[in-house]
Amino acid sequence: IAAVPFAASALLKAAELGPEELLARLRALRPVHMFLAAFVPAAAAAVYLKLRPRAVYMVDYACFRTSPSCRVPFAAFQEHARVWPGFDERSVRFMSRLLERSGLGEETCLPYAQHYIPPSRDLESSRAEVELIVFSAIDDLLAKTKVAPEDIDILVVNCSLFAPTPSFADMIVNRYNLRKDVRNVHLAGMGCSAGLISAMLLPNCLFRMGGAAVLLSTNGANARFRLARVVRTLTGAQDGAYRCVYQEEDDRGNVGINLSKDLMSVAGEALKANITAMGPLVLPASEQLLFALSFIARKVVNRGIKPYIPDFRTAFEHFCIHAGGRAVIDELQRSLTLSDEQVEASRMTLHRFGNTSSSSLWYELAYVEAKGRMRKGDRVWMIGFGSGFKCNSAAWECIRPPAAPGGADGPWAACVHRYPVDIPDVLKH
Structure with missing residues (x-):
């Protein structure tokens, strides 16, 4: 230039x-x-x-497909909770009320180890769960893309709490005989995930079994999506934000995740900062002009003027919001003035699979594609939250829709025809 x-x-x-x-x-x-x-x-x-920065493309992705044998209906969950050590009747009643309002359905799954009475929480059971989810997702991804393991240059694995030695990345290198010079990283403590810990009741009710594998490349020849933007927001410098999702021990020595009552307000502030950074990168000029005029009017004319909320529906056709819970989805729908259809993927993912942590975004993308709604040129906004406290978002552009709409080979293959379903505010049994 x-x-x-x-x-x-x-x-x-x-x-x-x-x-x-x-x-x-x-x-x-x-x-x-x-x-x-x-x-x-x-x-x-x-x-x-x-x-110059090279473009990043998504060749394809695959989500772990849960087995019906892992299903945990509400009645079974409550029955097991009553005989688990550390739970009294008051705790069981609290979890029951929470489940009724959580937005989860009757087909969410837990790993096999959690079906035992009492549940098995040893290292061997945790490794077995990881191997089942990770290897299944990677096998599906390699089969879909027809990529040989020796062609992989970089491996990044993300699991929040379980970080054994050797790491997950080493486990994958060993399983698939990856090259000796492959660059591998295992990220831990970065997302929202938790096991079934007796003293921390919210994670017990919301978190479920799930995982995803994604193949990225700088070569767009066979890619399905192009990564347009990534915006990361970290609010960990503030003590309240840093401690709102915190791993600690209770007075009985049980290790679990403590979710602060301020979680929603902290998430709202992180989202606001993330939107402020993302808006100028993706919004059309007309929306940016309206926002600028609103900002000037509030500063110069009257501070009481309601701030203009940019219409992100002009920048994206699809929205994948982290399925961390009904309240998270409700708040983002209200903040971004989204329609019920635009948050349908998030609500149905929460209902069918529960909170699968960071992988929930990929189950939501799979839902959109299984419904046949993805078109070439469509833009997707993924919004995720994590401890620390972080709000990360990514904008994708569809290059090639799925060859077989309907999710014939995805996690929704056996049930997409039943969705969407009506989810009452309180689900009574």
């Missing part, structure tokens, strides 16, 4: 000279000058191409 004015100036100067004078000046140039005139632009172009 910086070379454009110089090139334009040179062309104008050359136009002022006659053909004979221009030819004479060219003949007078030394070879070194001619070499530099050709080399410098070529070198600058090469450096620019080398240093």
